[in-house]
Amino acid sequence: MAYSEKLLDHYENPRNVGAMSKDDGQVGTGMVGAPACGDVMKLQIRVNDDGVIEDAKFKTYGCGSAIASSSLVTEWVKGKTLDQAMEIKNTAIAEELALPPVKIHCSILAEDAIKAAVADYRAKHGAMTETDACKGSC
Numbered sequence: 001m002a003y004s005e006k007l008l009d010h011y012e013n014p015r016n017v018g019a020m021s022k023d024d025g026q027v028g029t030g031m032v033g034a035p036a037c038g039d040v041m042k043l044q045i046r047v048n049d050d051g052v053i054e055d056a057k058f059k060t061y062g063c064g065s066a067i068a069s070s071s072l073v074t075e076w077v078k079g080k081t082l083d084q085a086m087e088i089k090n091t092a093i094a095e096e097l098a099l100p101p102v103k104i105h106c107s108i109l110a111e112d113a114i115k116a117a118v119a120d121y122r123a124k125h126g127a128m129t130e131t132d133a134c135k136g137s138c
């Protein structure tokens with residue numbers, strides 16, 4: 001199978017590999033698995049007080065396309081708001097990396113990981129807002 005140069009570059013020199021503390025209130029963690037192959041991807045985002053993603057890290061136990069997809073999206077989400085990050089589609093990832101059809105599910109994993117990380121961050125902050133709202137009144 002012929003892989004694109006971009007895919008090979010992200011696979012051989014993955015960006016932003018690593019982890020952040022999932023207990024950090026500014027960090028959202030998404031952990032997703034692909035039923036088709038059993039590969040697992042963990043994506044973390046650090047969100048600043050303006051709601052902008054300022055850092056992202058990933059760890060992927062999976063195929064080269066999954067590693068390249070997660071490396072690519074850590075670059076894409078930086079500087080985006082949560083809503084903008086939620087708009088990243090697997091089709092854009094697949095197109096950027098020129099993934100072959102059998103590897104499309106690897107890019108779906110990356111899209112799902114972003115959504116899970118944003119949901120985790122929002123869940124943390126939704127809970128915090130309720131607590132704040134109760135201060136003094138409940």
Ligand code: FES
Nearest residue numbers: 037039063066106
């Ligand atoms: Fe499953 Fe790539 S083969 S994530």
